[in-house]
Amino acid sequence: MKKTLVLLLIAALAMGTVFAAGSKEAAAQSGPITLRLSWWGGDSRHTPTLKAMEAYTAQNPNVKLEGEYGGWDGYYQKIVTQIAGGTAADIIQIDQPWLAELASKGDVFATIDSSMVDLSQFDADFLKNYCTYNGKLLGLPTGTNVNTFIVDANMLSSFGIDPNTKWTWENIITEGRKINQKDKTAYFSGATPDLMRYWFEIYIAQLAGAVVDNNKKVAFTQAQGTEAFTYFKRWFDEGIVAPFSQTSLFYQKFQENPSWINGKMATSWTWVSSMDKDIGARKMETRQFPVMAGAKNSGVLMRPSQIFVVNNNSKNRSEAIKVLNYLFTDAQALELLGLARGIPSTTVGRSVLAQKGMITTMAEKATNEGIAQAGLPQSVYQMNSEVIQVMQDVIDEFGFGKLTPAEASAKLIKNLEATLATL
Secondary structure, three states: OHHHHHHHHHHHHHHOOOOOOOOOOOOOOOOOEEEEEEEEOOHHHHHHHHHHHHHHHHHOOOEEEEEEEEOOOOHHHHHHHHHHHOOOOOEEEEOOOHHHHHHOOOOOEOOOOOOOOOHHHOOHHHHHHHOEEOOEEOEEEOEEEEEEEEEOHHHHHHOOOOOOOOOOHHHHHHHHHHHHHHOOOOEEEOOOHHHHHHHHHHHHHHHHOOOEOOOOOEOOOHHHHHHHHHHHHHHHHOOOEOOHHHHHHHOOOHHHOHHHHOOOEEEEEEEHHHHHHHHOOOOOEEEOOOOOOOOOOOOOOEEEOOEEEEEOOOOOHHHHHHHHHHHHHOHHHHHHHOOEOEEEOOHHHHHHHHHOOOOOHHHHHHHHHHHHHOOOOOOOOOOOHHHHHHHHHHHHHHHOOOOOHHHHHHHHHHHHHHHHOOO
16 A cells, blocks of 8 residues: 555646645745644644644734644555645654655655754754755654663563563563463563564664665575574463464554553563553553663664654745744643654753653653664665565564464565565
8 A cells, every 4th residue: 555655646746736836946936825734643742732833823813724634544545646636734644664754755754954943942963864855954853763662560570571671572471471371361571563663673773683674685594584583483382472362462562462451461662752652550660671682782762752854845835944943942842742743852842841840750750761772774775665664564474374484474574575676
């Protein structure tokens, strides 16, 4: 589906239907201006974003801001279809891996520079590594997002596991299996198939540096892939993780699994930006991820929570970028937005929330742990949606017992190489 949508975008760009005006901004409206903002999330993101938009229009009565928001499901498809049809919002929230994928198809997003936004508030390397394409700054990071490993210390203790254990790949199994051995309905990990892909990427990154490198090549060998799949087969065989027949029902929404909600799963991989939502009413703590001896890369990800971009086809690009500057640097806006998109990526944002006591100790600890353990940025090829789907498809087959570790490794390499050849 994603490949079809991107091809649709390419076709639209080729025909000139999306950016017929080229790089010139359409004549700015002299009267009232209406700007549309598009994002995904839940009510904890929708409400503060709408309040910040209201605050902006109160200061700028000639501007009307309209929010277009909903859940994650179908968001990517909607955005690509709107871009291809010339109907996309003026300001769009995107996931970081989409930036290069979409920008490579044409002048989709407006270029941002220091004359428009106070870029001194952002870490320069963060902007370069995650928000820049072909030397152009095309978006701004909504927050600093890192992987975190959340654990239910009380649940671990109740099964005779030291909650302060420093986790290794091996003791995840030797200690973690105690849970399922004592209670066949309980598990160490709450991983769903999509989270198993993240775990696989971490393991391969430590073995080989990456799944796909910056040269558009598969970075791991058949033997390394087999080693990784053999390791994760033990997760299934020894009851570390629930069968995919159960967890696949909660693909991309592990926090909705009744077994997770009811305290039958002790740990999970997650992002700091969604940690509170994922934990829900449970009481949990954060820990660092396991790192094997001689690891080439920790595999722990640090990247923007999301990225805000400006539609290059907007009739009011300058005003749209002005709105972004407000959302990222204005004290009132920052307080209203709070942690709706994670720990702010700007210096002033972190300062405002810290002064207001809005950054929780747990979120701060998880972010600091993640930054300290963060590995190398993934290549744009590894983050490509088609590449991600190839990984997910093979992991799904493997998790359902349709492939041996060696078969999974071989199929993954073959399918990755075939997909990379088309990019």
